[in-house]
Amino acid sequence: MNLHEFQAKQLFRQEAIPVPDGVVVTTPEAARAACGELGGSRWVVKAQVQAGGRGKAGGVRLVESADQVESEARRLLGSRLVTHQSGPDGLPVTRLLIEQPTEIARELYLSLLVDRASERVLFVASAAGGMDIETVAATTPERILKVRVHPAVGVQSYQVRRLGYGLGLETGQIKALGVLMEGLYRLFRECDASLVEINPLVVTTRGDLVALDAKVNLDDNALYRHPELETLRDASQEDAREAEARAHDLNYISLDGNIGCMVNGAGLAMATMDLVKLHGGAPANFLDVGGGTTAARVAEAFKLILSDPKVKAVLVNIFGGIVRCDLIAEGLIQAVREVHVSVPVVARLEGTNAPQGLRMLAESGLALETASSLGEAADKVVVAAGRAEGRALGEGVA
Numbered sequence: 001m002n003l004h005e006f007q008a009k010q011l012f013r014q015e016a017i018p019v020p021d022g023v024v025v026t027t028p029e030a031a032r033a034a035c036g037e038l039g040g041s042r043w044v045v046k047a048q049v050q051a052g053g054r055g056k057a058g059g060v061r062l063v064e065s066a067d068q069v070e071s072e073a074r075r076l077l078g079s080r081l082v083t084h085q086s087g088p089d090g091l092p093v094t095r096l097l098i099e100q101p102t103e104i105a106r107e108l109y110l111s112l113l114v115d116r117a118s119e120r121v122l123f124v125a126s127a128a129g130g131m132d133i134e135t136v137a138a139t140t141p142e143r144i145l146k147v148r149v150h151p152a153v154g155v156q157s158y159q160v161r162r163l164g165y166g167l168g169l170e171t172g173q174i175k176a177l178g179v180l181m182e183g184l185y186r187l188f189r190e191c192d193a194s195l196v197e198i199n200p201l202v203v204t205t206r207g208d209l210v211a212l213d214a215k216v217n218l219d220d221n222a223l224y225r226h227p228e229l230e231t232l233r234d235a236s237q238e239d240a241r242e243a244e245a246r247a248h249d250l251n252y253i254s255l256d257g258n259i260g261c262m263v264n265g266a267g268l269a270m271a272t273m274d275l276v277k278l279h280g281g282a283p284a285n286f287l288d289v290g291g292g293t294t295a296a297r298v299a300e301a302f303k304l305i306l307s308d309p310k311v312k313a314v315l316v317n318i319f320g321g322i323v324r325c326d327l328i329a330e331g332l333i334q335a336v337r338e339v340h341v342s343v344p345v346v347a348r349l350e351g352t353n354a355p356q357g358l359r360m361l362a363e364s365g366l367a368l369e370t371a372s373s374l375g376e377a378a379d380k381v382v383v384a385a386g387r388a389e390g391r392a393l394g395e396g397v398a
Contacts, residue, residue: 001218002050006097007232008214011191015183018210022099024048031073034098035066044099045072049091050237052215053083059093062101069098092236102210107200108167109133110180112188120148121188123155123181125163129200155181169203176209191229192222241285241304248300250289257282259385260305260314260343262298264289264323272317275374281382284311298331303339312388313344315381317374320351329357333364344369344384348377 009019023034035043047059054060059081061072073096080090109129115122125145128136137144145166147159160181164174188196195217202212223230235243245252259281263269266288273283285308289301305314318328328349336345348371349357361368371377
């Protein structure tokens with residue numbers, strides 16, 4: 001689960017991590033009023049969407065009058081901001097963060113994430129912070145600094161010094177960096193985060209360190225321990241199908257291909273998508289219905305896949321270990337009848353009651369093609385998707 005910038009900064013304040021003064025607003029009138037509340041003669045208007053690249057997309061503006069603040073608020077609120085991370089449809093802007101500007105001397109980068117290879121929390125830093133940090137990482141990786149934190153001892157002073165000197169900070173600033181790193185590490189652990197990022201972490205003209213931006217991603221698997229954080233979820237910023245899947249306890253992620261995949265088990269789902277790619281196809285989604293799924297959940301999963309207009313064929317790959325294949329077949333038949341499926345469906349069932357499940361599909365009278373192996377299933381669904389795409393192109397030309 002991702003948080004908005006203003007929500008992440010609220011968590012930062014609780015850990016005494018310095019951030020600019022700001023006010024969250026939802027109307028142009030409130031944006032104007034925020035100017036008086038903050039004081040000063042200049043303000044930064046920041047669209048609150050959960051995507052990077054807001055500045056380049058016109059979602060962050062420095063303005064010099066309350067009239068301009070209100071004008072920018074009218075432009076942004078109710079719009080959809082399209083960035084390089086949001087997708088072509090953009091994300092809805094329902095809130096703005098009005099902040100006092102910060103006098104910037106330098107821009108740095110600092111983040112925490114889980115390094116699964118070393119089983120440690122990893123600090124990543126760079127003296128080349130700002131909007132193009134991805135380019136820095138890709139083209140000049142030597143400018144990226146890393147330190148791993150041992151969970152038994154936490155952030156160590158030598159690690160702070162290593163990053164501080166690497167970032168070109170002075171002695172007093174390195175001490176401030178240590179306080180900031182300890183706060184970030186505490187936040188990361190206490191909130192069960194998967195990513196905490198400050199980009200940019202700025203050195204002000206007075207020499208202070210300030211988190212000018214804030215990004216926090218939370219581990220969905222740990223949200224049951226944090227009901228207070230669960231309430232911060234903004235469903236409007238999420239893929240509608242992914243939100244619907246979560247409501248039915250399904251693990252779903254939208255992808256860019258045209259072959260819908262329904263599988264039980266994350267490992268099998270990954271292998272299935274790999275095989276589809278190997279046979280020349282492109283998955284439209286990752287969908288794990290779980291090991292103990294039911295016919296009703298299978299039906300909902302199938303409807304979810306078909307709600308994506310990109311899907312031209314569907315591959316169902318089920319291994320009946322915990323779940324019985326005849327229950328999967330029952331759910332498939334139910335879903336196909338309810339949704340009036342118009343795309344080819346290829347099903348491969350293996351394991352508990354697989355013969356019964358395959359017989360149910362064959363006797364259903366529905367256009368469901370079966371396969372005896374995963375390789376055969378992948379080949380059939382790729383061919384079917386190609387034919388469907390060809391027909392769609394032909395109809396478009398006609």
